[in-house]
Amino acid sequence: MKKNLTAVICACSALSLVAGCTTLPGKSTPEAISSYAPAPSQVDVPKPRENQPSDLLLRDLFAASAHPLSRHEAARQFLTQEASDRWDSEKTVLILDRIDIASDGEATADHITYKVRGNIVGRLGVGGVYQPEYTAFQTTYELVKSGDEWRVNNLPNAVVMDRVDFTRAYESRPIYFFNPEATSLVPDRRWVYTRQQSPGASVISLLTAGPQPALADGVKRLLPEGATAQVARSDQGGLSVELSGVTDLSADVRKLVAAQIIWTLASADVRGPYEIKADGSPLLSDRPDGVMLQDVSQYDPNVAVEVPLRAVSNGVIYQNVDSGKADAVGGWLRQVWVESAAVSPRGAIFATVVGRGDDQRRLMVGEEDEVPLTATRAKSLTRPSWAPDGNALYTVADGKKIIRLARNTASGLLSESEVDTGALDSLLRDKGRISVFRVSHSGARAVMIIDGRVYVSVLETGENRTLRLGKPMQVASQLGDTAVTADWHVDGSLIVGTRVNDAPVFNIAMDGSVVTQLSAQNLSAPVVSVASTRDTIYATDARALMKLRFDDEETRFWREVSSLQSQRAVPLLAY
Template identity: 55%
Template sequence: MSQRARYAHIKTSVASLGVLVMLTGCTTLPGSTAPEVVSSYASSPSLEEVAEPTPGNPADLMLRDFFSASAHPLVNHEAARRFLTPEAAQNWKTGKDIFILDRIDIASNGSASANKVTYAVRGNLIGSMGVGGVYHPMFTGYETTYDMVKVNGEWRIANLPDAVVVDRSDFTSAYQPHPIYYLGPQGQHLVADRRWVYTRQQSLSSSLISLLTAGPQENLQRGVRTLIPHDATVQTRSLDDGGVSVDFTGMTGLNQQERDLVAAQVVWTLASSDVRGPYVITADGSPLSEQNGREWQVEDVSKLDPQADIAMPLRAVLDGQIVDISENQPTPMSGWVNGQYNESVAVSPQGSVFAVVTGRGDSERKLLVGAEQEQPQTVVTADSLTRPTWGSDADTIYTVVDGKQVVRLVRRELGAIERSNVDMGVLRRVDGKSTRISMFRIFRDGVHAVMLINGRVYTTVLENDDDGGKRLGALTQVGNQLGDTAISVDWQPDGSLLVGTRSSDAPLWQVAADGSISTQLPSRNLSAPVVAVAATSTVVYATDARALMQLNNMESDRRFWREVPALQGQRAVAVLAN
């Protein structure tokens, strides 16, 4: 059973571990080893300060320590096996996934004796981590039992499910997320593949580069490129004088441009995880690049900086007009961009090209596209259009027509615009007879996308089809705890999501792109519904029930929302790049 099939299968509550074990047993994941493959590329870390059986501990505390130790995969989960009876330790099959609960509730089940007790363990299953540190969000109930007996006067687990189960806090203490960078389809942008890596590594760089060499996770494979040959091998080590040495073999078929792109993948994968250079990169015994030689710095690949700030003035849509925001007042822009009532707008990350949806009320909507000083083209007309979203450049635009069809618009030479439908066959797998897409947003890498379907948040990847077009990859629902309350969504520069809701208790959330973490943002002075969101690296913008609000991420001591000074008392929508 593939990963995609496994996720289609997990739709209902896992009422017992028997179901969970069945799912684990039929899973096929990339590679043939357990999750500790992430940590097996370096010298063996130690198990110091990992929970171990404490003499005289009560049974329930012993069981809790077992779950804490289960987060550590070293030596076939040796730390966790110390809590088992000898027979159970020999027979326990850990499987290939680690299952994560939001919490672990323990209560005795039935009558207990002086030498035997059974505990019911309950919680919400919020995700699993498979081979290669790939996280898969889930949201379903979990309940099973653990039998404990006394061995030489100490409590040990005698009967347990064949699965590794941990709670969220122990998981995030033992593993941390790191981006592995691959190339976009045109090789002009880097695309992050988020992986969870064991924190007790003696060489984080070895793990990261080994994951890079192994290739992207399944859901990303059809949306990105990697120039590292599938049969290439790599050795990574720390240098005595500082920096990292990365030695590839099997790279003889690459030209100089391709080698430079491989260097960008290596450097940004390491630098984004605070592994400092210089980065000495060789291929088959020679420097990777004739121009750069053996040694690389971040500055050598700065053109592909995946988190470079995009210089763009703050604008807003206010009463159907696009305005520039200064310190004191909004100033309407001149030219065609304000020649009509504007419902929404997107500005390209390069070239200041505007994509504007016009119309209001029951009138039809039109999508106009053009540079600020040019005459626009009307490229789409429909009953409804979502706010446009640009790809990774100033040539490709996406919008959703009538809540059903994602369309792709490509600006060609001489001003021609080519329209095509994005293959959306994957939506047939979404529960519900009537699916309506209310928002569709592309990340700056041009590959990752997020959409709101019937108030729920889904991420996907824009894949290349066999005819040169685009299709939506497998959908992943994230932010499950939000239910169907989401009404706005957009990307933050770091690749996480901002989600605005209609819930007065939790109006704004930050959600990791892989669904692993959902955090409610401060809500002081913010009133639901939050109908629009946007962010720079330092400021978050949200249009709530009253006005356009801002939250400065750099002011840790002032975590409350304030109105944008130039727009006090006015309900506007912030416009940033894309």
């Protein structure tokens, strides 16, 4: 395809793409080249105004700090030349929930000091990686008169911005990598500056740079170290991606790389068709004229497993819950007291925790009409969680031991292994217990509730393909120890139920960057179980099984599931 090369060329490293570079570094090797987008607009970026009061100028500095182009040139306009020369804006980016400003000490006609307070809710790291945090922030900013105008003369070596300004200037984009089995795509959530010259070049640069460190041992890296990519718009309206340094890739791996590239671009709203070349030749020999989204549709990371809603109530699993007349599931499931259950995403295989009162708990696995297997026993077992392929499931025994059960697809037999939880030692010592353990729909992460706090950890593959949990990341720290239940939504975010009356349910981004309280109308804490489809959330509150539709803007109150009225039934969907 012929390419339009009349536009300005931009080349940036993965870090610079987040920082917003607009010039080609003198001795750097470009990782991504854009040759089709206009220069980014800076029309509404704050600038110092004539006769601007000192406190308003300081607030505009924070707003301008959300725009990183040219080493935060927009923010530097608010500084004296001396302060600009000293200020290191490349290492630390702090995001605050709010910015409170008050004068500190005695002010003069040409000098004033402000104390700035807030709470750090996150840091933006290399490659647009968001790192959640919740700590107090307090520091001082010194302003002086420069000529007739106020300018900041002393400030910390950090970029500080308000969360609202951050979300206006940056947007999250998934960069996709394959799971270790190369069967499903795993999202690596990054934050990219919205005014890049080329959204396509931004995300492809991050893709070629590899997964963020926390995810690296939980995914399979297909592109070799040192691989580079050039991105350009074609005359036909599609996109061209030219890879270099990938000549040794097999045909099977090339198909997977194409899926990575296409789904990463599509999720960044960059439309095809996509012409992908590898060292000058088509990446896919059977697609010399371009690859379409449908060519890699089998790897769609947004596909939702559709299973009918079931529920557990008083030891019984009910089916046809959405039909208005629920009835009990038969077979062996009717002969035991079911405490909790999970249904495999591929096929109706039930994994159930059986037992009540002081009884020892048993994990029993099988289809409704077959003889079940007893997989493991313990004093307590968390609700089971299936891997996305349905060939493995997880549970936590006695609040400490994470068990993985691999299922032989031919015989149905289960083999047990223990997941290495060394990364949780500090959380599980003494009386620390895991009360919830749910594996993500991609199979790469797990959400846990430990002593009422929410953590996300990567399921890493260690030596001899042993599984271990990566370093846990606490999300939604502001919830404290009030979390009771959690599960994954189709889009990769978390639904969390709490014991707080006026804030019983939250939706939390997988990286902890966004914490949204959902409607509390007609919902009574504690919320002890949650589940969700693409458009509906189910929650078991203090009274009954309730539901809330995402797509119903007018009705924001929770409604009871009619087929199980007055029952504190637990919703049961896939996984």
